Amino acid sequence: MIELRNVSKIYPNGTIALDKVNLKFNKGDFVILMGESGAGKTTLLKVIRGDEEPTEGEVLFENENVLKYNKTLLRRKIGFAFQDLTLIEDRTVFDNVSLPLQFKGVGFKEIHNKVEGALSEVRLRDKMYKLVKELSYGEKQRVSIARALIYEPEVLLLDEPTGNLDIDTARAVLNFVEALNERGTTVIMSTHHLIEFGNKPKGIIKIKKGRIVGKEYV
Amino acid sequence: MYRILYILRHTLLVLKETKKIAIITVLSLLVGMVALGSTYIIGTKLFQSSLSLKEKVRIVVFFKQNLNSTDLDSTISTISAIDGVKHVTVTTPDQAKEEFTKIFPQYKGILDSLNKNPLPYSATVELSDITLGRRISDIIKDLQTVDVVVFSEDTANKINDLIKVVYLIFVSVMLAVLAEFIFTVQNTTTLLLDYRRNDIRVLRLIGADATFTFLPFILIVVVLNLLSWWISYYLLDKVNALSSGIVQSIIPYATVSNNINFSLTLFYILAFSVFSSLIGSLISISRFRNVK
Numbered sequence: 001m002i003e004l005r006n007v008s009k010i011y012p013n014g015t016i017a018l019d020k021v022n023l024k025f026n027k028g029d030f031v032i033l034m035g036e037s038g039a040g041k042t043t044l045l046k047v048i049r050g051d052e053e054p055t056e057g058e059v060l061f062e063n064e065n066v067l068k069y070n071k072t073l074l075r076r077k078i079g080f081a082f083q084d085l086t087l088i089e090d091r092t093v094f095d096n097v098s099l100p101l102q103f104k105g106v107g108f109k110e111i112h113n114k115v116e117g118a119l120s121e122v123r124l125r126d127k128m129y130k131l132v133k134e135l136s137y138g139e140k141q142r143v144s145i146a147r148a149l150i151y152e153p154e155v156l157l158l159d160e161p162t163g164n165l166d167i168d169t170a171r172a173v174l175n176f177v178e179a180l181n182e183r184g185t186t187v188i189m190s191t192h193h194l195i196e197f198g199n200k201p202k203g204i205i206k207i208k209k210g211r212i213v214g215k216e217y218v
Numbered sequence: 219m220y221r222i223l224y225i226l227r228h229t230l231l232v233l234k235e236t237k238k239i240a241i242i243t244v245l246s247l248l249v250g251m252v253a254l255g256s257t258y259i260i261g262t263k264l265f266q267s268s269l270s271l272k273e274k275v276r277i278v279v280f281f282k283q284n285l286n287s288t289d290l291d292s293t294i295s296t297i298s299a300i301d302g303v304k305h306v307t308v309t310t311p312d313q314a315k316e317e318f319t320k321i322f323p324q325y326k327g328i329l330d331s332l333n334k335n336p337l338p339y340s341a342t343v344e345l346s347d348i349t350l351g352r353r354i355s356d357i358i359k360d361l362q363t364v365d366v367v368v369f370s371e372d373t374a375n376k377i378n379d380l381i382k383v384v385y386l387i388f389v390s391v392m393l394a395v396l397a398e399f400i401f402t403v404q405n406t407t408t409l410l411l412d413y414r415r416n417d418i419r420v421l422r423l424i425g426a427d428a429t430f431t432f433l434p435f436i437l438i439v440v441v442l443n444l445l446s447w448w449i450s451y452y453l454l455d456k457v458n459a460l461s462s463g464i465v466q467s468i469i470p471y472a473t474v475s476n477n478i479n480f481s482l483t484l485f486y487i488l489a490f491s492v493f494s495s496l497i498g499s500l501i502s503i504s505r506f507r508n509v510k
Contacts, residue, residue: 051423071422072425072426072427072428073425074425075422075423075424075425076425079424080423086419086420086423086424087420088416088417088420089416090235091231095231099420099421099424099426100424100425102220102221102224102430103221103224103421103425103426103427103430105219105220105221105224106220107220108220147424
């Protein structure tokens with residue numbers, strides 16, 4: 001489904017974020033990316049989604065180079081929740097979470113039900129009509145996760161989704177992600193909490209200084 | 219169906235969030251529309267009125283005394299046939315006397331006391347092209363039945379120059395106002411897009427298509443144009459009412475024409491404004507398509 005072939009990413013300041021990475025993800029995978037801060041996890045996720053262009057190598061999605069793939073379609077198929085949140089601060093939580101359903105033309109009632117459901121999962125149901133700018137960073141992160149989960153994309157990329165969440169909320173979010181995975185969504189997630197919570201990923205990839213240093217598949 | 223409603227909702231939300239920019243845009247567009255409309259209304263009237271001065275430039279021909287009607291008819295036919303002559307009006311000695319006594323009633327007694335009317339036949343020659351006036355006047359002078367020809371070349375040349383200057387000023391100001399208008403529209407659209415750059419970035423990142431992302435901005439520009447046009451209607455109506463007086467004060471001897479179709483002018487301004495706004499928006503949007 002997703003294949004990285006000899007992918008390297010060197011930023012203009014000379015930082016090597018990814019160094020000849022070769023990886024393959026199949027449909028329905030639940031893979032954890034583990035590594036220290038600055039190891040290249042976020043860059044790897046962004047490269048998969050076509051948000052960052054590799055300096056070398058290529059990323060294939062459904063056997064097509066992501067850079068040549070229809071960008072709108074690719075972004076609809078690959079959902080994300082990154083640390084830079086990408087929310088519209090002066091809109092309500094409801095507006096932000098419902099956006100992916102709005103441009104798909106889903107009806108009012110269905111949108112309302114789905115948003116309510118997703119916000120309940122991330123424990124933000126009571127803040128549905130608050131402006132995003134009035135929320136804390138952790139709450140904003142949950143809004144971002146709710147938006148990524150709401151339209152059930154084919155692939156879900158999550159960058160440290162539980163980093164700023166309390167244990168109960170983190171567990172609820174991860175359970176929801178696991179339920180999505182069981183329904184067929186491929187999940188690639190960078191985190192180091194998962195194992196502590198007892199969830200069992202289908203694969204763990206260890207990354208250090210942009211290189212893949214270990215792969216474990218269940 | 220739902221998509222259209224969501225797009226309209228986004229349009230309203232963006233409009234609500236960009237109130238200040240919307241007000242500035244409306245004002246800029248209003249200034250542009252009023253400048254464009256005023257220039258068109260006053261410029262057209264000024265140009266049409268300056269053209270009316272042309273008709274006031276004529277050649278006056280005084281024939282020799284005791285001219286018989288056969289010679290008069292033949293001379294008039296000759297003058298009428300000259301290239302550049304539009305129309306010839308003959309004044310008989312009796313008509314001339316009547317007009318003279320109307321203007322100078324104090325000389326009526328003297329004229330009546332004479333045995334014979336001393337005024338000759340005369341003709342007023344209207345020209346289709348005042349630049350040919352000198353040549354026509356020379357041809358008429360050479361006719362044997364003609365005594366005196368009066369043609370003020372200086373006045374004709376001045377009027378001709380005035381028309382050229384008015385035309386040049388009119389066209390230059392129109393072009394300058396058009397350029398300012400397009401510049402304003404494009405800048406305000408860019409300002410609007412730049413202000414909501416984060417929305418565009420977020421929408422693009424989560425997979426919104428170009429229509430969903432950018433149509434609200436185009437709709438806003440159209441709405442702001444309509445709003446400006448509605449206000450400009452009242453201002454331009456005042457300008458239209460005052461314009462005849464302004465033109466008359468600039469060219470006092472001209473006949474001020476009122477041939478402007480005000481509704482059509484307003485429609486053209488709206489059409490032009492919306493068209494240039496859409497072009498301006500699309501140029502601006504093309505810069506924001508791949509915003510990161």
